Amino acid sequence: MNLIVQKYGGSSISTIEKIKNVAKKIKSKKEDNYHIIVVVSAMGNTTDKLIKLSKQISPLPDKRELDVLLSIGEQKTIALLAMALKELGLDAISLTGAQARIITEGEHTNSIIKDLDKNIILEYLQEGKVVIITGFQGVNSKGDITTLGRGGSDTSAVAIAGKLNCPCEIYTDVDGIYSIDPRLYPNARQIDYISYDMVLALSTLGAKVLEKRAVQLAKQLEVPIYLASSITGNIGTTIRGAETVEESKIVGLAVDENCAIITIESTNSNKEEIMSILNLLTHLGIDINTISISNVSNGYMSMSFMCSRDDYGIVDSIEKLICVPSKDLKITKDENSMKISLIGSGINKITDYHSILLKIFYSNNLMIKHIANSETYTSYVVDKGDKNKVISDIATEFNL
């Protein structure tokens, strides 16, 4: 059986007209002799609107009930898409997360998929039906409706493809993955094939490509992902396991301006306090790898870490949350930075890229504040400056 999972994101189905177009795309794939499972998000910004509605009732709405509320977004889409397919003469059936037995565990609004019943899906496929499943949602062991949190619909699609052992096509409003975000650098090259690890690095370092969670699951389940636009029809990007031959290659550049360097200074510090702060940061989900600590010995401590704008709320509460009493604690936020990251397989084996980058930053008068390296990327945190010039210089040097 020629099986495929197709996932359509909110922007691909934001209007009735777009839903009809998606139906046509599915029909054409069906005519290519595929059995198709379609996973859909909520239309456009439906989920945000529902969250806003719930906030009118409570600043912290009950999470179980928030899941009951949010799950209607995808349920609306599956029904409309099924109707649209039937209108084109295809047989289709919609299934909510609960109906497809997508069993989740963990917290409400942030559940993880534990298992799903592939037999339900296979039975409908064997009847010749296109099976349309709500992304982003499932049902827990108590029978409660649950949602999966950010990137949930992509995760649903990958999980279903993994269970059915078939590829996954994810349709969005961009043509695929580029070496650099085309909005930042119009000459950026589209990537044909890329490994899970490289996509993870790009996503982690600020490129808006795919939610990390879905990519991690795809890597784990060995699900090939084809990422493409539902609108242009251009050829997209295939994400799969790494090439078997060893190669060192710069894949792309990620730019993150949505970050700040947070510095915690204490003139009266001790080991317990440092441990307490580190524990707290880890507990709060701050990426501990970006932390640098200096001058601990003489009673003065300075601890710096990168933080995204989304985490400002957490940062603001650090002072209150620190358990060890500390009179002389000072927390500062440096927002005048951008993080520029070069991503590549085996990048640490390429010897000359540091000197090239340093030359570019210095010739653009950008002070370097922080450097981080791994096997797949190098990140420079520098002053904000002529971003486009710097990106263009780097792209030219590395042929991106």
Next chain:
Amino acid sequence: MNLIVQKYGGSSISTIEKIKNVAKKIKSKKEDNYHIIVVVSAMGNTTDKLIKLSKQISPLPDKRELDVLLSIGEQKTIALLAMALKELGLDAISLTGAQARIITEGEHTNSIIKDLDKNIILEYLQEGKVVIITGFQGVNSKGDITTLGRGGSDTSAVAIAGKLNCPCEIYTDVDGIYSIDPRLYPNARQIDYISYDMVLALSTLGAKVLEKRAVQLAKQLEVPIYLASSITGNIGTTIRGAETVEESKIVGLAVDENCAIITIESTNSNKEEIMSILNLLTHLGIDINTISISNVSNGYMSMSFMCSRDDYGIVDSIEKLICVPSKDLKITKDENSMKISLIGSGINKITDYHSILLKIFYSNNLMIKHIANSETYTSYVVDKGDKNKVISDIATEFNL
């Protein structure tokens, strides 16, 4: 256990503010030491909007998928109401039709409730929770989401109350049942107590009181209904079984302008044709009791029946649907009529009301076109005329 089912209709929960008010009402009932099951409709005209959306995809949307779509309306309300109750410090839990195991059978978009699992509800009640259930929807034996059609939420509430053997309060935007619609006759008297049969007669004869289906079920399950406004807080109307003492009493007056007299004439008729037309009308759900047939013997036939504006589509298709070929068939629609019905228990035992009505109609120059009688009502179809004057005359005569 002091059990009660409260049902809130679309107009009572059309905004976040109204949902918060409903939550307060529920809290106050809870403080009166009640275990409460709340059944809700979709907010405002949500269902109509969703139907409109589906029509943008297909003039005749797939009914299974329409149910998947329509059911999100009530699901939205249960989540928001549960949040609102939690915000007031009450413990609450929302259940969809499927989660409450409201098992249905029959067609999609028009299913009937076969059974429901009262133990699920009772368990949550025993935990001290307010249980909030979607009206209008259930799940069939295949696990498909189903909806109940017109008046579905009232029917859900009555079915749940019946199963739990408790009373049912239905909150709407009117204060209860009046002897005459107050918009037609401002001096109308509100009714304190009324029997199921009288409400059924009022509803059947054009008074917008409660959907017949919910009342019929309440009668069958012996569920007392308290019908009241969620806004004014005025005392409403209780609907229950008939008084045990025999009494003859005029209860109210119903006026139906939303109707026409349809006449089918044929100059070339035979018994087969008449049977065929009668069968067709019955099959289409036209109330056969209102049909009068004349002049069958000499080859000429005239058949008249009342029909509501909602059924015009059916009427228009009669000609096409008639199987026996008929060259000389003529169908006319008389829309210049109104039906005025007097409803009362044992009305047929009251001797003088016909002469009073006749006098009123004639003194108002209204030609009488049709009369129908039963044990609970008498209906006069008359020319449209000075409606307010006629209603006022009748109300005065019968002290309504």
